[in-house]
Amino acid sequence: MATTAKVDVPGSDPVLGVQEFLKLLLRQGEIGGVFVQTHLNPHGMPMPTLITDPERLDRADPLAPAFPMNAARMAARLTHGRSGDRVAAVLRPCEIRAFVELVKLNQGSMDEILLIGFDCLGAYSNRNYPRYIGGDDPMSLTSGFLGKTGGSEDTAQSDYDIAEACQSCENLEPLGADIGIGLVGMDLGDHFVVTAHTPQGEAVLSRLGLADVEDPSARRAAMDALVEKRTAYRNAMFERTHEATSTLAGLSEFFARCVNCYNCRAACPVCYCKECVFLTDVFDHKPWQYLGWARHKGMLKMPTDTLFFHLTRLAHMSTSCVGCGQCSNACPNDIPVMELFRTVGARTQAGFDYVPGRSFDEPPPLSVFKADEFPEVAGAD
Amino acid sequence: MDTAVAEEETPQAPATEAFEPTIVAFVCNWCTYTAADLAGTSRLVQRPNVRLVRMMCTGMVDPKYVIKALLGGADAVLISGCHPGDCHYINGNYKARRRVKLLNDILDQFGIDRRRLKLTWVGASEGNEFAETVNDLIEEIRELGPIETRDMMVL
Ligand code: SF4
Ligand code: SF4
Ligand code: SF4
Numbered sequence: 001m002a003t004t005a006k007v008d009v010p011g012s013d014p015v016l017g018v019q020e021f022l023k024l025l026l027r028q029g030e031i032g033g034v035f036v037q038t039h040l041n042p043h044g045m046p047m048p049t050l051i052t053d054p055e056r057l058d059r060a061d062p063l064a065p066a067f068p069m070n071a072a073r074m075a076a077r078l079t080h081g082r083s084g085d086r087v088a089a090v091l092r093p094c095e096i097r098a099f100v101e102l103v104k105l106n107q108g109s110m111d112e113i114l115l116i117g118f119d120c121l122g123a124y125s126n127r128n129y130p131r132y133i134g135g136d137d138p139m140s141l142t143s144g145f146l147g148k149t150g151g152s153e154d155t156a157q158s159d160y161d162i163a164e165a166c167q168s169c170e171n172l173e174p175l176g177a178d179i180g181i182g183l184v185g186m187d188l189g190d191h192f193v194v195t196a197h198t199p200q201g202e203a204v205l206s207r208l209g210l211a212d213v214e215d216p217s218a219r220r221a222a223m224d225a226l227v228e229k230r231t232a233y234r235n236a237m238f239e240r241t242h243e244a245t246s247t248l249a250g251l252s253e254f255f256a257r258c259v260n261c262y263n264c265r266a267a268c269p270v271c272y273c274k275e276c277v278f279l280t281d282v283f284d285h286k287p288w289q290y291l292g293w294a295r296h297k298g299m300l301k302m303p304t305d306t307l308f309f310h311l312t313r314l315a316h317m318s319t320s321c322v323g324c325g326q327c328s329n330a331c332p333n334d335i336p337v338m339e340l341f342r343t344v345g346a347r348t349q350a351g352f353d354y355v356p357g358r359s360f361d362e363p364p365p366l367s368v369f370k371a372d373e374f375p376e377v378a379g380a381d
Numbered sequence: 382m383d384t385a386v387a388e389e390e391t392p393q394a395p396a397t398e399a400f401e402p403t404i405v406a407f408v409c410n411w412c413t414y415t416a417a418d419l420a421g422t423s424r425l426v427q428r429p430n431v432r433l434v435r436m437m438c439t440g441m442v443d444p445k446y447v448i449k450a451l452l453g454g455a456d457a458v459l460i461s462g463c464h465p466g467d468c469h470y471i472n473g474n475y476k477a478r479r480r481v482k483l484l485n486d487i488l489d490q491f492g493i494d495r496r497r498l499k500l501t502w503v504g505a506s507e508g509n510e511f512a513e514t515v516n517d518l519i520e521e522i523r524e525l526g527p528i529e530t531r532d533m534m535v536l
Contacts, residue, residue, distance in 0.1 A: 351483065
């Protein structure tokens with residue numbers, strides 16, 4: 001399988017090439033709408049947008065180094081129930097993985113969606129993207145960010161770089177997508193490639209009448225180099241984070257600036273509860289309780305339950321953490337939440353031999369069990 | 382006891398002898414709670430270190446109960462339910478095992494010793510086993526010493 005076709009880039013701008021590809025899908029009636037990150041203001045943040053009119057795709061900019069939110073949640077909403085037409089969702093690899101997790105949790109569906117992914121070169125944080133665009137039209141900056149050969153090595157600005165999550169992301173290939181847009185190692189002023197990864201993607205691509213090409217080895221080599229670089233960055237990040245939190249005192253220090261706003265949870269695509277227990281009456285403590293707890297040790301930090309919240313969240317969802325970094329992005333106090341969740345997630349995921357977003361055939365580990373497993377925890381008898 | 386004397390002479394030694402572990406035990410209604418009850422009615426000597434929490438099933442012990450107990454200063458948590466195949470709700474004990482596995486992997490990253498969370502199967506008629514499990518755990522935790530959270534002001 002895995003048909004790979006070539007998409008020509010008009011005006012030496014790959015952003016236009018992606019727009020043309022999406023317009024083609026819409027005009028040929030393959031899809032009824034496109035869900036894609038789009039500039040809705042002259043300078044602001046591009047936001048996930050559902051577009052049905054091909055003309056409106058002119059401000060679509062999925063490859064921009066902006067990642068305001070993990071759109072998997074929105075994609076889940078778009079597919080939870082019937083719309084009557086197929087929508088193409090252009091998502092980052094970590095958004096696709098989160099979407100797959102949500103589908104497995106019955107919060108979204110693959111029935112009416114065509115997943116379009118792309119080689120993800122990362123994004124600046126919500127704080128730094130506005131600095132990156134300055135007073136310019138953001139559309140004009142995206143191709144520069146991608147670099148001439150898609151895999152730009154110079155994402156670093158004078159005093160900031162792409163988000164930590166992106167720098168430490170080794171899963172930048174859109175493997176779970178129906179169709180993947182290949183950018184890395186391409187001559188982006190001329191063309192990029194689209195590859196079908198599923199039968200649905202195969203069927204759609206074959207009807208578009210694009211010229212087939214072999215997946216060029218240049219992409220493989222450039223991708224491998226990028227993955228290697230990011231993996232090394234990730235490993236150093238794991239080590240640093242583990243060292244800082246190897247005791248509870250260290251963990252307490254790690255979250256010293258936490259104000260229990262729960263933004264990290266709200267931003268997390270795989271914190272799956274409709275209502276988080278930490279926002280329920282269970283945590284609506286009474287004055288006499290506070291005083292009682294304070295008397296116990298002579299003092300009580302307020303708000304209470306900070307480590308309780310983070311440890312519980314780790315227990316609830318770290319097996320599904322896709323490393324998107326939106327928790328860190330959303331934290332008002334710059335706590336490196338992603339670092340901790342990825343570090344612990346790597347461990348809990350390995351414990352169940354589970355890779356979030358990898359396959360629909362792998363149920364979330366805490367939703368299943370076997371009669372004979374983990375004898376070191378409690379024996380078969 | 383003689384170790385108490387030794388402790389006075391070398392004050393830097395850990396005060397293990399004076400330390401009485403507190404253990405929170407989540408036990409299922411159908412098996413282990415009944416066993417604990419039996420241990421009591423059989424007048425087996427049971428030490429006061431354990432706080433029993435009766436659950437309908439170990440399958441309903443959310444990880445947050447365990448985390449809360451440990452952060453609240455419990456030196457260990459015991460989860461105990463029916464033997465495999467005997468669960469009143471068919472498979473709650475298997476679900477509990479996955480959660481304990483998960484919690485072990487998480488908690489020991491933050492320096493909480495794996496021995497502070499234990500899962501066992503104790504059937505309704507096994508009053509002796511229950512008493513033994515608890516006594517062994519008390520001894521084990523006594524050696525391990527008090528949990529870090531007891532002295533922490535910020536949690
Ligand atoms: S915990 Fe953070 S990095 Fe992991 S999926 Fe949630 S938002 Fe993304
Ligand atoms: S922290 Fe736990 S309870 Fe809260 S939303 Fe996340 S998974 Fe649900
Ligand atoms: S977003 Fe930051 S401050 Fe808010 S709860 Fe999460 S870690 Fe704490």
